[in-house]
Amino acid sequence: MSCEQRPCVFPAENFDASEDAATLRAAMKGFGTDEKAIIELITSRSNAQRQQIKEAFEKELERDLIEDLKSELGGNFERVILALMSPPIEYLCKELHRSMEGMGTNENAIIEILCSRPSEEINEIVSTYESLYDRPLVEHLCREISGKFSRLITLIVTGTRDPVGTVDPDQANDDAQALYAAGEAKLGTDEHVFNRIMAHSSFAQLSLVFDEYKTLSGMTIEQAIKHEFSGNLHDALIAIVECTQSLPAYFAKQLFKAMDGMGTDDSTLIRIIVSRSEIDLESIKDEFERMYNRTLSSAVKSETSGDYKKALLGLLGA
Incomplete structure (x- = not known):
């Protein structure tokens, strides 16, 4: 798994939860809602800071920030903002x-x-x-x-998958042989062996296993999975392989699929951009551009609209 993790969202400097709570209250008070102020503030704070703002809002203004946001916002824009406000x-x-x-x-x-x-x-x-x-x-x-x-x-x-970084080269060779014996080397497939190894080994260990598998069989593990499996099990095993090879590339691919073709899978788009914003969203942006020859921001701009689009672009730093 790629160890490079570059986020897009960082904790704000000179942070003041009480001041931010007051700013959000002002943006929602009275006639109309200042969506721009809400987007700018919430997308530029870390999740830990957002939790402090939520507490300050309740303690000092005696109001529920989540309920206020729900009453003022709607659609996918509301979904993005509420997602950002959840731990x-x-x-x-x-x-x-x-x-x-x-x-x-x-x-x-x-x-x-x-x-x-x-x-x-x-x-x-x-x-x-x-x-x-x-x-x-x-x-x-x-x-x-x-x-x-x-x-x-x-x-x-x-x-319980083995802890991050757990590796055993000898075990990797044994597992590669077990995978080969359970799939390509026999008539039919022993799914139990694939499931056991793919679900329990750390991603770093799986990387070794897949290298050993190619050396042993002359095939990539992806080719073996494609040949031996179908449906949701195939998709899950391929996802594990892709996450092992590069987590940012895996998420870039999922984002592309969410925006490709007729209609946009807004749930996937929101979930990945929000959940990876403080982990590796900058790395995902790089992989997206490398893989699809366009920026993630340009894809989001063309597939979303209104305040929903502005919120996502705020998280992407665009």
């Missing part, structure tokens, strides 16, 4: 819950969130989800997804 792990839990509520299940969102996170984040998501919704995440997942795909996701959520 990061809590936001991902809400997105997981939304992907499983109502008619149908958004498997792509489940894959993107759970297959791209290291073990420490997965553990936080699991504990936060249960405290938010009073039910285990794995139980909810098992009600909404099934089959071989469900088994992989369950392993990711309950099995």
Whole structure:
């Protein structure tokens, strides 16, 4: 996994939560709403600072900032601002819950969130989800997804991937041989072996495994997965491979897909830009331009509009 992580959003200097709370109140008080002031302030503060603003708003103005924002904003613009006001792990839990509520299940969102996170984040998501919704995440997942795909996701959520940076070259060779024996070297596929290795090894370890696999078989792991798997399980395994190779490139690809073709997948667009803004969004921007020969900002400009567009561009530093 690429270790370069360059965010777009940083903590504001000379930060004053009380002053910011007053600014937001003024932007929403009286007739009309100053959307520009809301965008400029919220997109230029870190999430930790936004939580302090929320507390100051309630303590000093005796009002609920989230409720005030909901009453003044609407549509995708509201979704971006409320996403930015949620603590990061809590936001991902809400997105997981939304992907499983109502008619149908958004498997792509489940894959993107759970297959791209290291073990420490997965553990936080699991504990936060249960405290938010009073039910285990794995139980909810098992009600909404099934089959071989469900088994992989369950392993990711309950099995605990090895800690970041954990590597064992000898084990990598053994795992590569096990993957080859479970797939290309036999008639049919032993999904259990693929699931076990892909769900438990650290991303750094998987990188070694994939190198060993190519040396052993003459094929890339992507070629093997394409040959052996289909559907959601295929997509999840490929996501793990792509995240292992380069997390920014993986998210750049997901953003491109969200804006490609007829209509825009606003949920994915918002989720990735918001959730990666303080982690590696600058790196994602670079990968997007390298892969698609256009800037991420120009793509967002052409596929979104109004205050929604301005909020996203604020996060992108455009």
